Amino acid sequence: xxxxxxxxxxxxxxxxxxxxxxxxxxxxxxxxxxxxxxxxxxxxxxxxxxxxxxxxxxxxxxxxxxxxxxxxxxxxxxxxxxxxxxxxxxxxxxxxxxxxxxxxxxxxxxxxxxxxxxxxxxxxxxxxxxxxxxxxxxxxxxxxxxxxxxxxxxxxxxxxxxxxxxxxxxxxxxxxxxxxxxxxxxxxxxxxxxxxxxxxxxxxxxxxxxxxxxxxxxxxxxxxxxxxxxxxxxxxxxxxxxxxxxxxxxxxxxxxxxxxxxxxxxxxxxxxxxxxxxxxxxxxxxxxxxxxxxxxxxxxxxxxxxxxxxxxxxxxxxx
Amino acid sequence: xxxxxxxxxxxxxxxxxxxxxxxxxxxxxxxxxxxxxxxxxxxxxxxxxxxxxxxxxxxxxxxxxxxxxxxxxxxxxxxxxxxxxxxxxxxxxxxxxxxxxxxxxxxxxxxxxxxxxxxxxxxxxxxxxxxxxxxxxxxxxxxxxxxxxxxxxxxxxxxxxxxxxxxxxxxxxxxxxxxxxxxxxxxxxxxxxxxxxxxxxxxxxxxxxxxxxxxxxxxxxxxxxxxxxxxxxxxxxxxxxxxxxxxxxxxxxxxxxxxxxxxxxxxxxxxxxxxxxxxxxxxxxx
Numbered sequence: 001x002x003x004x005x006x007x008x009x010x011x012x013x014x015x016x017x018x019x020x021x022x023x024x025x026x027x028x029x030x031x032x033x034x035x036x037x038x039x040x041x042x043x044x045x046x047x048x049x050x051x052x053x054x055x056x057x058x059x060x061x062x063x064x065x066x067x068x069x070x071x072x073x074x075x076x077x078x079x080x081x082x083x084x085x086x087x088x089x090x091x092x093x094x095x096x097x098x099x100x101x102x103x104x105x106x107x108x109x110x111x112x113x114x115x116x117x118x119x120x121x122x123x124x125x126x127x128x129x130x131x132x133x134x135x136x137x138x139x140x141x142x143x144x145x146x147x148x149x150x151x152x153x154x155x156x157x158x159x160x161x162x163x164x165x166x167x168x169x170x171x172x173x174x175x176x177x178x179x180x181x182x183x184x185x186x187x188x189x190x191x192x193x194x195x196x197x198x199x200x201x202x203x204x205x206x207x208x209x210x211x212x213x214x215x216x217x218x219x220x221x222x223x224x225x226x227x228x229x230x231x232x233x234x235x236x237x238x239x240x241x242x243x244x245x246x247x248x249x250x251x252x253x254x255x256x257x258x259x260x261x262x263x264x265x266x267x268x269x270x271x272x273x274x275x276x277x278x279x280x281x282x283x284x285x286x287x288x289x290x291x292x293x294x295x296x297x298x299x300x301x302x303x304x305x306x307x308x309x310x311x312x313x314x315x316x317x318x319x
Numbered sequence: 320x321x322x323x324x325x326x327x328x329x330x331x332x333x334x335x336x337x338x339x340x341x342x343x344x345x346x347x348x349x350x351x352x353x354x355x356x357x358x359x360x361x362x363x364x365x366x367x368x369x370x371x372x373x374x375x376x377x378x379x380x381x382x383x384x385x386x387x388x389x390x391x392x393x394x395x396x397x398x399x400x401x402x403x404x405x406x407x408x409x410x411x412x413x414x415x416x417x418x419x420x421x422x423x424x425x426x427x428x429x430x431x432x433x434x435x436x437x438x439x440x441x442x443x444x445x446x447x448x449x450x451x452x453x454x455x456x457x458x459x460x461x462x463x464x465x466x467x468x469x470x471x472x473x474x475x476x477x478x479x480x481x482x483x484x485x486x487x488x489x490x491x492x493x494x495x496x497x498x499x500x501x502x503x504x505x506x507x508x509x510x511x512x513x514x515x516x517x518x519x520x521x522x523x524x525x526x527x528x529x530x531x532x533x534x535x536x537x538x539x540x541x542x543x544x545x546x547x548x549x550x551x552x553x554x555x556x557x558x559x560x561x562x563x564x565x566x567x568x569x570x571x572x573x574x575x576x577x578x579x580x581x582x583x584x585x586x587x588x589x590x591x592x593x594x595x596x597x598x599x600x601x602x603x604x605x
Binding site for chain 1: 385443447
């Protein structure tokens with residue numbers, strides 16, 4: 001198992017804020033909109049340097065999506081910012097008609113996704129957003145795994161023409177990816193090469209997959225770990241190549257197993273290479289109040305759950 | 320004036336003929352409010368709008384128009400064709416397979432003149448505000464027009480947009496409401512009353528004007544007047560009274576013609592009331 005270390009913990013939303021600032025410096029057409037959550041989305045540095053390119057829309061997410069769609073007509077590249085719940089479910093029809101169907105260059109940037117939002121509870125902890133967004137024709141769906149990757153992803157989507165959903169989170173987590181990485185939309189990152197099982201992880205679950213990989217190594221299991229930061233378009237080639245070698249797969253996501261990364265992987269494998277698969281994901285449930293760590297544990301999204309899923313799926317491999 | 324009022328009325332007559340023929344041709348679509356807005360579209364595209372028919376999405380230096388109540392697509396398509404955005408022969412494809420003239424307007428099939436999809440109601444005013452903000456950032460002082468249905472004002476997003484635009488001094492925006500008082504389930508006064516729209520929009524900070532949307536002289540003057548009000552810190556709201564079905568006597572004023580196509584006999588009755596002025600399109604699709 002390749003050794004991963006970290007010297008600091010940071011939140012992915014700060015990676016977004018830093019990336020947005022950089023994107024704004026590089027391209028004067030980058031504009032930002034926010035629905036009364038500037039501090040939570042870490043948009044302060046962009047607003048400070050480019051006040052005329054920032055629009056505060058107030059608590060009116062539907063209007064924000066419509067305004068963003070309209071701004072693209074004048075050549076702007078709008079980044080909308082609010083919590084993941086209010087970025088997707090609340091404005092699904094606005095995104096569907098004014099952004100996706102109209103093919104507008106809007107970047108829907110969503111913080112506080114999943115259980116790790118914590119104490120605010122289930123009203124704010126969306127676990128369905130990946131599914132909602134990946135079903136929209138033409139929508140790119142990205143869920144980066146740490147501060148550096150989120151920053152790189154934010155800068156990359158500014159250069160991509162078309163609608164994008166960028167999902168990130170609230171808690172501080174280890175920073176373990178390369179600060180100078182080049183982010184390629186739709187290209188998987190090989191975290192660790194192995195032979196016994198393929199672990200496919202996205203977002204906050206990537207660090208947990210690394211922790212699981214270390215425990216599995218102690219048990220004599222050589223896990224291949226792949227980071228799928230882009231859930232759509234999926235890197236079919238990387239997944240198939242790995243699964244051909246290992247013969248089984250565990251998918252890990254902070255999302256409902258209905259409609260998430262795991263189902264995208266299962267769709268690919270059932271048509272191309274039927275393979276035993278286990279899902280580390282929430283199981284058709286809402287969340288609740290609690291600390292992020294407590295919630296990830298209670299809902300089965302810890303390294304230990306990945307280890308158990310790996311042991312189970314290896315047992316299902318054909319002899 | 321680029322045209323006399325008589326010339327504009329003649330254009331509107333042809334657009335009305337196209338509307339009933341298009342809706343008859345596919346036995347679906349929304350003739351009522353399309354007919355009601357024929358004078359507005361004629362005034363806008365042939366007299367008021369500063370626009371080019373060699374279409375670009377950005378429309379730099381041009382006035383832009385957004386239709387929020389997308390179901391009145393027949394009137395828009397006919398207007399765009401007669402204004403020169405595409406050949407009128409394409410009107411025969413309305414709502415048919417492989418057409419650029421979808422039931423509701425869309426950018427998806429790249430029809431010149433359309434800048435956003437609409438149909439799911441309540442979204443157009445926000446989009447128009449966004450387009451106006453982008454123009455401001457680009458130092459482009461041209462105008463952004465939007466048309467909303469009156470029933471559609473029951474959608475909450477309109478009021479988010481209505482609150483935003485005056486606060487942010489989006490003052491090159493001229494929105495019009497097709498105030499025909501009808502919606503699918505009956506008169507708006509019975510379904511969910513709009514009450515005093517003038518007071519409502521004024522309370523939100525809009526400069527509100529009232530026009531008669533079925534009087535060509537009045538609507539041309541009203542839209543020109545609206546332009547003179549721009550750039551003064553407030554968005555403009557044109558409350559435009561119209562009659563659903565205007566121009567076809569048996570359709571006038573009834574919500575029953577919101578989304579119903581005429582049969583052969585009804586088509587003949589309608590066409591007899593609407594002089595052919597610019598030549599009918601060929602009913603056979605190109």
